Amino acid sequence: MFQVNIIEQCKQNNRKAQLQLYNQYCNGMYIVAKRFLKDANDAEDVVQEAFIKAFSKLDQYKAEVTFGAWLKRIVVNKSIDFLKAKKQELVELNDVHLKVVDTPIDNKWLVDDAITLNDVKLAINKLPDKYQYVVMLYLIEGYDHQEIADILNISEVASRTQLSRGKTKLQELLTLKNHGTRY
Template identity: 45%
Template sequence: MVEQSKAGNQNAQYQLYGLYVDAMFNVAMRLLTIREDAEDVLQESFVEAFKKLDTFRFESTFGAWLKRIVINRSINHLKAKRLLLSSLENEGEPAEEEETELVPDFEIEKIKMGLGQLPEGYKQIITLYLIEGYDHVEIGQILGISTSTSKSQYHRAKKKLVQIVNEL
């Protein structure tokens, strides 16, 4: 299907879209938490993927390649939103945190509330590491930080999340 899509077959592109749209929407929602933002990023991601399909080299699965596009677009969206909010508020305070989901080792609702109280950077690291399954080298590349910064931020975020969940 990917080869047919590369050749411009719109039916094959539509089939690829159908196969991946739900999973990629979930990825965007976990990072953005606002449905409309996730839908916008999802649409932009598929447009970018189909425009750049000739750069896909089968070094990974199509799904992994597409997921990377969705995550990068989501992070860029968050950065742009944060810049817009800080310029509007003129104080540079981080944007208000939203709820997100995590694997169910603790009570799901407590974790959602705890994640909602984490600073944006901590929430991104936890989402990318625990939920999306990226390692610290990949997280460093995605966020433009060093591997050691990713590791230390993850450990701080995890410690803070456990503290918040235990207080709830």
């Protein structure tokens, strides 16, 4: 009930309520933006822009999802828009060129026990953008393929294919190579 009250006050342009909502979510949204944008200043800028957009579009928030989930989607979209603007364009695959793999969907992302979380993060950062964004949205942010398709403006088939290929590439990167060195 408290959250609904603050949001209603924010809709009335109550600056104190907006500051309270901002303070509640700014750190979490910064972490989300930082996953996409390596520069801290860029991440801060994106979070600020996301809050500005959220406050200006608050009348569109229908409470079908939590406010945090709604805001997170805005942050993710703003992060991707920022990357596009910096000429790090997302490479779109043409559906005609995609091969649908008939392997069962597995939730096993098995890697060697010696692999650390830092190793995984480094490997994800080395993935080509078209795989990196899908892997991050799926594994880290927890979006499903329909949501990823909407965010990245690709088809669900492309999302599934890019995730599968990204997973394969990620496992290759995490495999010990040449005399025990990775990457």
